[in-house]
Amino acid sequence: MSELAAVQGIERIEDAPLEGLLEAVRAYRDRRARFITATCLDRGERFEILYLFDEGLKTVAVRTFLPKGQRLPSITGVYLCGFLVENELQDLFGIEVDGLDIDYRGKFLVTNTFETPPLLKQTTCELRPTKEEPS
Amino acid sequence: MARMLRSVLRNALSKPATRPFPEAPRAEFEKARGLITFDCTDCRFCGACALKCPTGAIRVVREERRIYFEPFKCIVCGACLEACRFGSVRMGPERRKPVYEKPVEVYAKPETEAEPKPPDPGA
Amino acid sequence: MSWIDIGLRAFLAVVVAPWVGMLLVGLDRKLSARLQGRVGPPLTQPFYDLVKLLAKQGDTTSRFQTACLVLFLASNVVSLALVLLGGDLLVMLFVLAFGAVAYIVGGFSAKSPYSQLGTQRELLQLLTYEPLLVFLAVGIYLRTGSFLASAAFQRTEPLLPEMPVFVLTLIAVFGIKLRKSPFDIASSPHHGHQEVVRGPLSEVAGPSLALVELAHWYEVVLLVALASLLWASPLWAGVLVGLGCLLASIVVDNVAARLTWSWMLRFGWLVAVPASILNLIYLYATRGGGG
Amino acid sequence: MSDATNVPFGPQHPVLPEPIQLRISLEDENVLQALPALGYVHRGIEKAGELNDFQQNVFLVERVCGICSSIHALAYCLAVESAMGLEVPKRADYLRVVWMELHRIHSHLLYLGLLAEAFGFESMFMEFWRIRERVMDLLEMTAGNRVIISVCTIGGVRRDIDAEQARTIREELPKVREEVQRLVDALLGDYTVKRRTAGKGVISGQAALDLGAVGPTLRGSGVAQDMRMAGYAAYSELQFQPVTFPDGDTYSRTAVRAYEVFQSMDLVLAALENLPEGELAAKFKGRPDGAALARVEAPRGELIYMVVGNGTKNLERMRVRVPTYANIPALLSVLPGCEFADVPVVTLSIDPCISCTER
Amino acid sequence: MNLIQKARMKSPWILHFNAGSCNGCDIEILSCLTPVYDIERFGAVNVGNPKHADVLLVTGPVNRRNERVLRNLYEQMLDPKIVVAVGTCASSGGVFHNCYNCLGGVDKVIPVDVYVPGCAAKPETIIEGVILGLEKLAKMPAKPRPGRTSAEAEKVEAER
Ligand code: SF4
Ligand code: SF4
Ligand code: SF4
Ligand code: SF4
Ligand code: SF4
């Protein structure tokens, strides 16, 4: 399982290569779509990132794949309000974003006390004691 | 301002809305989610309640045939109540009171039922 | 005035007044609560607050600010004594302003940005109410021919019918001095509910804060005493006028939002000051009549 | 030469019940720049959503924020239901509307009170909160808890509203409405309130869209967008028109919320009127496999949940996008140029909910 | 009971700090101030300034960023003082017990005097909790704590 096949509630998902990401996002901006947010999934070797837009109450998405270790271009030049979510990607997934307008440098939500960014799959919190109970 | 004036003057002339709280507490609503307790008479110590509890407030130790319950972890969601198939979890409307030290409540079967029942094969 | 009389009045001003003030402050809180549909604290609440503050340990307030607050308290006591002893109103205003300046200097000495901002606003408040009080003194002078409070006290005819504007300005002064909406811009007395928290008092704690509370008790009595000059005989009528002003400011507090300092300054200088001056002109023009 | 003073506004500040820090540079009393410092309420709920099993998550997401908690639960349940292809019974749909709208009423009354508080209008705050208690009593009566009502579950609802309770609600709401009407008139018609709100923090309709604003912030700029129009739960069968006000200032945003209170009351009554008989929750087997996105209208605007299941009892990913998150850029765009005294008022006018913003 | 103890019982000034809660308990604390519950009957006011407060009401499980703020607030309060943990998550972490950024309860950071149960804690329970705490507060010795020098105070302020 390495990518989403379809998402209930998202009208269409348009794939964009990393280089074409800004183009694709700008196309939505030109159509006056409202930027909703971005969602990132840790898919092992790479990240799967969905940029969600609202078009008259319908949800549409641009998807891109980011190999781990590569840098992500910032969309703040197109949608300024993307700065929050991009800072969050830096914090929680350890993705480095290029050209971020307001950059908190990975200290947006968390104080740097985690060895690995918290939302990566390899990061596991201690399981709760109840889970170890025989049932 | 004139409208507000009417409003505050009305307040000043009528009885305050304040409930006489510690002196005469209001009865809890019948369906209020208040105290969680256990009644181990029929309990099989299966741990289903502990597994469903979203906060880890319940610890079922099968060997000891005991349930350790930490009420100050419990959010009174009622998931344990729904999970227990033997009616051993109880929920009452009473309000839990503040304390100086967090207690751990221990529930065990009443002595008469010391002999463990075999697990229900159907489950 | 005999020595006994003087002694009695001084006793009133220094020892009895704070208790009266305490009850008035308690009444203020109780009444505000009732206007909001609540039961509110007991009347003696300010007393318990004071005792508790005095019993607090480890005051972090800077020595300098504490000294300023002692001056502030002292100026309130002296001002009140001056009024009750029938002293010169201008001297009284000077002493009062001196105390307010001490309070402000103390506020500026604290490092916290809230304290700084709050104190700036405190200064603006001073600029707003001080002229109003001066005009009041001038008004009294125009009628009695003297700046002495005793002259007003000895007058048999009430001043109020000829000085109606000053009742309104006094309500505003009550509002400003007691930090009530729409004038509670620098700090509100019992709620830190605003952008500068408790303004100049942000850094004041424990026993030093108790000084401020105590000064506040004197302040309330002083304001009531000032208002009572407008109807000095019979004296109870004057006291009623004072209490009426207090009541009015409490009601206004509850029917208005806090406005900004720029609004307050404009209100003071474009409305209250011109209105006071108009009233003064009237007093001046009819000077012969009232005697 | 600019002698800007830097004032950290928060994280512990009396007008903000929640710890957010706005680093504000001031020149005299005018704001030059405001930047938020977040993270004081970040807990890591998205990760916890992967550690818990998907049914326990209902209780977790309710506590993303206590103010519109039930709406978080609803959004999560809708997402999981759509990922699992579950059909929710009609009665549950209507009951959901009743609870969600009651919740919206309590949330908006809370906002109106807090706004009054932000400009020192104590008695107004007290009045709104006094009336709000009657709504809280309705919630406690029907759901058993005041704030975190825990009524939604995957497949439907966990509690019923019986005829007796429905009658109480029907009797109580018109009385509440009367009182709220009186207060709203007093609030929106007040000179001092207008002085503090009209023309403060103006966001134009186009700017609001560009900055991604949602909910009353967007509708206060004259854009009629309300996720309830998309017709989840039983909204498609109930009549309603989104409330909009054109000016985009603090006053408009407040007015939108004030009138939405009445709208919500109508919706509650209509839903109770048409309440169908039937099951409370659909039985289901299995675990979510596949992804789904749900968008609902929380009191503060559009709330989005996305769940990705992988056939186990734990989710692969739970993503939450909350309304305040979308409104923060709009807020930041209007703060510079404000007077310092207006900062709390303008900040409150988007009704910020930091706890859900940071999760 | 001597006068000082009585005054302490009757004049609890409250500081409320949200240490990462969900707001559920916070709005219930606010409810305590409003007409229906009116905690001012007991002399309590919400002062919003740690230097003036006697009672610290903390909600939320405490996260890694506000831990320091919480500790500072506690330090700035003058003795005698009590801490009341309001709500399940302030008492033990509650539903956030497995969240990576949460420390799991106020007592992990500062000593807690009273635990108030409930999620969200009801206003009645919060009032009871404050009253229970006051009984403890009144009995506290007025132990002299050396006042902080202004240099130290500035340092604390700068960190805040
Ligand atoms: S209470 Fe019920 S669910 Fe829990 S261990 Fe006993 S029988 Fe099992
Ligand atoms: S077999 Fe019965 S007793 Fe054992 S876990 Fe299952 S339900 Fe519980
Ligand atoms: S009510 Fe909820 S939190 Fe409490 S023990 Fe039961 S499952 Fe756990
Ligand atoms: S009014 Fe509300 S926000 Fe302000 S200090 Fe009081 S409780 Fe806190
Ligand atoms: S939008 Fe705000 S009020 Fe609503 S759930 Fe989120 S945090 Fe709570």
Ligand code: SF4
């Ligand atoms: S902004 Fe809204 S959600 Fe946040 S604390 Fe205030 S009332 Fe609660």
Ligand code: SF4
């Ligand atoms: S799992 Fe680890 S980080 Fe998370 S709450 Fe438990 S101990 Fe803390």
Ligand code: SF4
């Ligand atoms: S105890 Fe519950 S309601 Fe209170 S803050 Fe914590 S999660 Fe929210």
